[in-house]
Amino acid sequence: MEDAQKMREPELVGCFEDALQFDHIYAVYQPQINHSTGRMVGAEALMRWRHPIYGVQMPGDFIPVLEKNNLIYRADLHIFETVCKLQRKCLDAGMSIIPISVNMSRYDIYNTNYVDEIEGIRLKYDIPVKYLRLEITESSAIGGRELITRVLRQLHDHGYTVEMDDFGSGYSSLNILKDLDVDVIKLDMAFLAGDIGGRGGTILSSIVQMTKWLNTPVIAEGVETMEQADYMKSTGCNYIQGYLYYRPLPEEEFLEKMNQLEHEPLTPGMHLIKTLDAGKFWDPNSMETLIFNNFVGGAAIFTFKKMTNELSLVRVNRKYVRELGMNLNEQDLVGDDPWVQFDEENKEIYIRAMKRAIEFGDEETCETWRTMVSDCCGEDHICIRSSLRVIGEASDDYLFYAMIQNVTKEKKKMLQVSADEGRYKTAFEQANIYAWEYTIATKEMRPCFRCMRDLGFPPLLKNYPEPAIEQGIFPPEFADEYRDWHRRMEQGEEYFEAIVPLTVGRIPFHVRYTLEKDENGKPLKAYGSATLVVDEPEKDEPQSEESKNE
Ligand code: C2E
Ligand code: CA
Ligand code: CA
Numbered sequence: 043m044e045d046a047q048k049m050r051e052p053e054l055v056g057c058f059e060d061a062l063q064f065d066h067i068y069a070v071y072q073p074q075i076n077h078s079t080g081r082m083v084g085a086e087a088l089m090r091w092r093h094p095i096y097g098v099q100m101p102g103d104f105i106p107v108l109e110k111n112n113l114i115y116r117a118d119l120h121i122f123e124t125v126c127k128l129q130r131k132c133l134d135a136g137m138s139i140i141p142i143s144v145n146m147s148r149y150d151i152y153n154t155n156y157v158d159e160i161e162g163i164r165l166k167y168d169i170p171v172k173y174l175r176l177e178i179t180e181s182s183a184i185g186g187r188e189l190i191t192r193v194l195r196q197l198h199d200h201g202y203t204v205e206m207d208d209f210g211s212g213y214s215s216l217n218i219l220k221d222l223d224v225d226v227i228k229l230d231m232a233f234l235a236g237d238i239g240g241r242g243g244t245i246l247s248s249i250v251q252m253t254k255w256l257n258t259p260v261i262a263e264g265v266e267t268m269e270q271a272d273y274m275k276s277t278g279c280n281y282i283q284g285y286l287y288y289r290p291l292p293e294e295e296f297l298e299k300m301n302q303l304e305h306e307p308l309t310p311g312m313h314l315i316k317t318l319d320a321g322k323f324w325d326p327n328s329m330e331t332l333i334f335n336n337f338v339g340g341a342a343i344f345t346f347k348k349m350t351n352e353l354s355l356v357r358v359n360r361k362y363v364r365e366l367g368m369n370l371n372e373q374d375l376v377g378d379d380p381w382v383q384f385d386e387e388n389k390e391i392y393i394r395a396m397k398r399a400i401e402f403g404d405e406e407t408c409e410t411w412r413t414m415v416s417d418c419c420g421e422d423h424i425c426i427r428s429s430l431r432v433i434g435e436a437s438d439d440y441l442f443y444a445m446i447q448n449v450t451k452e453k454k455k456m457l458q459v460s461a462d463e464g465r466y467k468t469a470f471e472q473a474n475i476y477a478w479e480y481t482i483a484t485k486e487m488r489p490c491f492r493c494m495r496d497l498g499f500p501p502l503l504k505n506y507p508e509p510a511i512e513q514g515i516f517p518p519e520f521a522d523e524y525r526d527w528h529r530r531m532e533q534g535e536e537y538f539e540a541i542v543p544l545t546v547g548r549i550p551f552h553v554r555y556t557l558e559k560d561e562n563g564k565p566l567k568a569y570g571s572a573t574l575v576v577d578e579p580e581k582d583e584p585q586s587e588e589s590k591n592e
Pocket of ligand 1: 072087088089090100101102105114118121144145146147207208263264265266283284285286289290
């Protein structure tokens with residue numbers, strides 16, 4: 043840019059009329075690009091002031107002066123007319139044109155004629171309203187919600203698309219969003235302050251996620267690096283305006299780009315399923331929020347990218363946080379990558395459940411173990427039962443609603459039981475023990491796993507011990523004595539043992555029985571076991587290998 047000298051307030055005000063008349067105040071155009079497709083989705087007109095002597099002045103230097111002197115309103119109308127003239131010229135030349143956004147100062151809103159004035163200009167040049175957009179800022183609401191709401195309604199009645207500029211710069215952003223019915227949101231990368239991975243990135247990403255709920259397209263502004271553009275894309279925001287693609291361009295250069303590039307319309311990131319009212323969902327006072335927080339138990343909203351398996355929490359309710367324990371708060375959870383809590387196996391389980399939910403459009407349940415870490419409570423291993431349901435989708439991006447329940451206690455108890463069972467089993471395997479349980483009242487016998495495997499027993503034998511005798515497992519010469527044990531157990535005798543040559547192989551086993559009684563002394567069950575007799579050196583042992591072979 044040629045050497046420019048900053049103009050002072052009196053000079054600016056003094057030559058304002060000339061500047062309008064001779065088009066010293068003019069527009070440059072910055073294209074807006076879909077980072078995924080490379081197509082142009084629109085452009086923003088930015089005001090410049092070229093003084094014949096002092097050179098080009100930047101808006102940061104002269105707009106505050108114009109605002110202070112109540113001149114911005116006329117400058118903005120001048121830019122609006124400049125844009126209409128350009129669109130008319132292009133339409134007449136048969137070009138395929140693109141919507142151009144014009145900035146609206148908050149002072150324009152105080153001017154009750156503003157909407158009528160721009161409508162007059164638009165009609166004068168006969169520009170279809172879809173080729174014009176208006177940018178307002180959060181600060182427009184400073185003059186009161188009623189005023190801005192009325193202007194917004196007027197603009198919408200005429201069919202204008204209204205963009206919320208510099209969204210997130212004020213602190214009442216979220217409330218503004220729910221009150222003001224804007225059509226596009228512009229996020230400025232400047233709010234990141236070079237901090238993509240940190241807090242700033244988290245805020246941006248949650249804003250983008252949230253705007254998806256509102257079915258509102260988002261344009262990222264001030265994008266200077268590929269890293270920033272890719273980051274925005276990863277949060278679901280594909281529309282980029284910034285030096286990375288183009289600086290604000292003089293008219294002729296802009297037209298060149300416009301003719302070169304393909305065009306496409308701005309579309310919302312995600313379509314919500316019809317039954318949910320997104321606006322109400324985000325309203326802290328709505329019934330939906332009340333229900334989300336108080337009645338549904340632990341619940342979360344998150345997004346899932348099917349191609350990359352990325353997961354990102356958008357919102358959790360208080361009970362969700364409570365289910366996870368660990369004294370966490372909602373912010374801790376929404377900022378972090380949820381996968382850090384999962385090991386590979388549990389991650390796989392969760393992903394499979396989500397994919398089923400996507401495929402069948404129904405609720406899917408899964409249980410996953412997670413490792414939770416918090417500053418105050420250290421580390422904890424918890425099991426969460428999740429019921430998952432898809433509530434919104436955009437090409438590869440799915441919005442999920444999850445209800446969760448902490449089932450750690452229940453799971454640990456079950457694991458304990460099966461661990462005990464496992465230990466019991468291994469002990470038997472190692473000790474060559476066969477075991478069974480006999481119920482006195484019903485004469486039913488339940489064999490252990492080994493009995494079933496080695497002796498071909500079913501899981502339940504009725505009228506015991508007859509089946510074992512019939513099958514020849516218990517030898518005939520011991521049959522009567524064995525039957526007698528069972529009768530005596532009925533009468534309350536508590537312990538029996540003998541060495542018995544079992545099965546057709548007549549293999550010596552040490553058979554024992556122990557009786558269990560209830561608190562009144564009534565016999566309930568008897569626990570039987572048969573242990574292989576190995577290297578039993580007793581001389582009086584009648585069933586030795588030799589005697590078997592006789
Ligand atoms: P804005 O509406 O937020 O416009 C975006 C500003 O960011 C522009 O500054 C643009 O040149 C700059 N920008 C674009 N890409 C990048 C980038 O990659 N990195 C950086 N660092 N900056 C980038 P500009 O043109 O100096 O305008 C400054 C502000 O002046 C605008 O901010 C807007 O608030 C105001 N303004 C500009 N034109 C008009 C207008 O016609 N009417 C009114 N009322 N205000 C205007
Ligand atoms: Ca703007
Ligand atoms: Ca901006």
